[in-house]
Amino acid sequence: MPQLEATPTIDYQSETYKDAYSRINAIVIEGEHEAYENFVKLAELLPEHQDKLTALAKMERRHEKGFQACGRNLEVTPDMEFAREFFSKLRDNFQKAGEEGDIVTCLVIQALIIECFAISAYNIYLPVADSFSHKITEGVVKDEYLHLNFGEEWLKARFEEVKPRIEEANRQNLPLVWGMLNQVEDDANVLHMAKEELIEDFTISYGEALGNIGFNTRETVRMLAQGLRQGV
Numbered sequence: 001m002p003q004l005e006a007t008p009t010i011d012y013q014s015e016t017y018k019d020a021y022s023r024i025n026a027i028v029i030e031g032e033h034e035a036y037e038n039f040v041k042l043a044e045l046l047p048e049h050q051d052k053l054t055a056l057a058k059m060e061r062r063h064e065k066g067f068q069a070c071g072r073n074l075e076v077t078p079d080m081e082f083a084r085e086f087f088s089k090l091r092d093n094f095q096k097a098g099e100e101g102d103i104v105t106c107l108v109i110q111a112l113i114i115e116c117f118a119i120s121a122y123n124i125y126l127p128v129a130d131s132f133s134h135k136i137t138e139g140v141v142k143d144e145y146l147h148l149n150f151g152e153e154w155l156k157a158r159f160e161e162v163k164p165r166i167e168e169a170n171r172q173n174l175p176l177v178w179g180m181l182n183q184v185e186d187d188a189n190v191l192h193m194a195k196e197e198l199i200e201d202f203t204i205s206y207g208e209a210l211g212n213i214g215f216n217t218r219e220t221v222r223m224l225a226q227g228l229r230q231g232v
């Protein structure tokens with residue numbers, strides 16, 4: 001497959017582009033930052049996987065730094081306040097689950113939902129990224145599959161036992177993602193990323209993850225549709 005390079009028609013220096021980038025870049029920086037904290041929390045909740053989870057957390061730190069460099073490279077100041085608000089509901093739900101020692105919900109939120117969201121967004125972004133951000137994002141997206149995989153493996157290994165709780169966590173958190181996609185739609189368009197493609201890619205990644213864990217097609221479709229009905 002040919003390497004997709006930056007589309008020459010995009011003006012990365014225009015005020016419109018930089019304005020949208022200030023929010024999208026902040027979302028990604030904040031998302032990576034919270035992912036770091038979430039993996040640190042998971043390492044605490046799963047001491048038998050401490051080394052692995054600590055290594056995954058460190059990757060998130062690197063991702064955060066990488067995306068900060070992308071913003072600096074375009075001379076954009078990320079709107080971090082906007083981004084903290086953007087993640088607030090998902091962050092609250094993760095933290096509440098963490099306090100309750102609810103490992104399943106924590107994994108559904110971070111390793112499945114957030115990682116699939118990141119994987120789909122980064123894949124859609126790559127063909128339209130400036131060349132600096134392209135290099136960074138390419139490296140990041142490879143790591144995100146490892147994060148997703150950790151969650152899949154853990155949940156799959158105890159599927160029957162954790163199934164109802166996964167369904168509940170899906171019910172409570174998937175609608176938030178559809179809402180977040182709506183919020184990011186206009187800015188994503190300015191970056192030449194289409195919401196339909198984001199939805200399509202997310203649906204495929206998340207649906208595949210549910211399938212890998214043990215849900216059948218009917219259950220997977222039902223879980224996806226549920227979030228969609230309430231969120232959009």
Ligand code: PL3
Pocket residue numbers: 024025027028031032035060063070114115117118121122125133144147184
């Ligand atoms: C987990 O490792 C990271 C979580 C980050 C969540 C990212 C959400 C992305 C929303 C749309 C962003 C488009 C990508 C642009 C990259 C500069």
Ligand code: FE2
Pocket residue numbers: 032035059060063118140144
């Ligand atoms: Fe990451």
Ligand code: FE2
Pocket residue numbers: 035060115118143144147
């Ligand atoms: Fe990640």
